[in-house]
Amino acid sequence: MSVAQPLAHTPTNDIDIMELDHIIGEEYVNDKENLIMILQAIQRRYNYLPKVALTYLSAKLGLPFSKIYGVATFYSTFSLEPRGRHIISVCLGTACHVRGAERIRERINETLHIANGETTPDMRFTLESVRCIGCCSLGPVFKIDEDMHARIPTDKVVQILDSYE
């Protein structure tokens, strides 16, 4: 924990409009059918979906805000709240479940004191569960950012968490 002060959970109002215009207008050619992919691009950029970005998107695409809100809350990968620096995705698919994924999730719960969907107060980790990453033979599997951790014995979980700033 090298940060002097814990970062707040406050959503940002600081949006790069020109970048948004590029995503919506050029990359995704102002096409309403690309809504999901536009939201994914915004979340990749800000690590969550800032409300001001969605309001802007609504005006730009000509879609009611309620529709965008509906899509953002229906699909589980979208977050309307700021997320931590590192996203832990624990696979809770059947093969991983049968191989002890619940125990991995519990270890993480106990160590970081956050439940599924929550973020640590210092914004270091957000814990999410995923239903299948597709590495079923190597279960139990959990991902931290883009790193895949497979077949980790329950007692080694804390070690791995410690290696992420």
Place this chain on the structure above:
Amino acid sequence: MKIQSVEDLKAIAAQYRKNIYAPDRIKVNIGMASCGIAAQAKASYEKALERFPGNNGVAICQTGCIGFCEEEPLVEIFEAGKPRLVYRKLTADKILDAIEGYRDGDYPKKWILGQMRDPRSVLDDDIANPLKGVAPIAGIPILEEIPFYKNQVKIAMRNCGYIDPDRIEEYIARKGYLAFLTALNEMKPAEVIDVVKRSGLRGRGGGGFPTGIKWATCAKHHGDRVIICNADEGDPGAYMDRSILEGDPHSVLEGMLIAARAIGSRQGFFYVRNEYPLAVKRLVTAIKQAKAYGLLGEDIAGTGFTFDIKISTGAGAFVCGESTALMASLEGNVGRPRAKYVHTVEKGFRESPSNLNNVETYANVPPILLRGADWYGGMGTAHSKGTKVFSLVGKIKNTGLVEVPMGISLRDIVFTIGGGVLKKKKFKAVQTGGPSGGCIPEQFMDLPVDYQKLTEVGSIMGSGGMIVMDENTCMVDVARYFVEFLKEESCGQCNPCREGLEQMHDILSRICAGEGRLEDIPLLEELGIMMQRFSLCGLGTSAPNPVLTTILYFRNEYESHIRDHKCPAGVCKALYHYEIDKDTCTGCQACSRKCPQEAISGDKKKPHTIHQEKCIKCGICYDACKFDAVTIR
């Protein structure tokens, strides 16, 4: 260059065939699909590339998944005139020794899974076996004979692990795009549909609907027909489609092109779940390369036929694997299914006739066209022709993807190919068909696997996920697990599904917490029947399957939870505790050292004790003990 004819294809094939069958320098194919990468294959790849950057007699290449995921990282090393070896668990610390050893004729048996005797695909029946003149090495098992591979017939997965998925030329070298150009130049659309019909191919995504009939019906409807590939693969435990997309994306592109030609369409879509970024990456490259060769886009092969493909990603919704929900999602909407009074082949995406097929279904199409309907129909059972890819996972020794002819028994898959249950534990059940399927117990293991037989025992084939469960899997917990999953994924619009799953989940959670009542069992059955009859879409109608099959075949576990407040498998925390058996414990301290709560005490070489008030039942001691001294009570 733009490919204009079959002759152009054959020229490219001739040029690249040597590279994939008899390269004149050592070729190292490293399995770089998601399984391989999760097993740290990337480190092996980078280490090898650093030592052999490419101009000194060794070529370091990437390939897809050859199926035996348990043994990843899998690396193939071969050279013209020398044996073709598949190495297992070749992590970064071993790879350089393995390559140099191969070069010097040194083949460490412990590192080698097997030697391949015939690298040709099912489509290469017209070329000679490049390994024919190469003598086998004594003492190294023949890959095609080991139990994992012996009964497999690779059609959908014919190229996975044999080619570099990022090089279209290698796909072409194994008869790629030949079926499509033949369909385009030498067959009428109706003839193509007829071949697919006669082959007996049925939808591999789980629905099992006859593909040829779907194509024929779609072709009859007027409008801007679209070809859609369902790459959502939501069933937890199933990853066949991921493997095909990462290992052989062109096989799917070709299948879609053939469908487009047969049905009459100008636009195709991939709907890929967003948990598969590598699959999306490989598809983007494949589409780019196909376009560059003129196999995609405008005026393909100078025939005026035009077809373009767009990739759309999902955003984490299991229900979007359902066809109407998928199409809603493709349109940028919430993924809510609609009732199918009018089928999507008539009115689907943008209200136009839409042909939706699964990844594996499309991958089967080019071989069917090249080798014929009779060849494909000659495999399998009366109502289920051809082969199916299964993901064999869970408490099984040989985890991985297997492609077998329909009709093989469950026992052969689990015990012969799969090698049986991990750690010699007792087999309890195999779960097929994902959350829509059921748990099949020991007494049905001789059942032949096909669409019909599995439904007869209450399950379904589904997309091919096969999850093996042992004595430490609680079947009530499994039912609760599936219901919890479906409850979260339900779109919520119809009462039977939304309310039914909510109530089922409450009941099952109570049972797992030790607060079950005997009348809960008939109540679950009643709820299940209600949901089966009245839900709007397949998610709801099939949701009760895991619950009903576990009640049917494992009623004793439900009764144990309710009547005796015991979870015999040691899963439901409120209903068991761990105790160390004083007679078996050797005092080795393996458990006390690992216990995160320091809840185990005991002197060295003396029996240990678990302090129940500190124990959080994390299971670390149970797994650590090598003497089975930690028991479930």
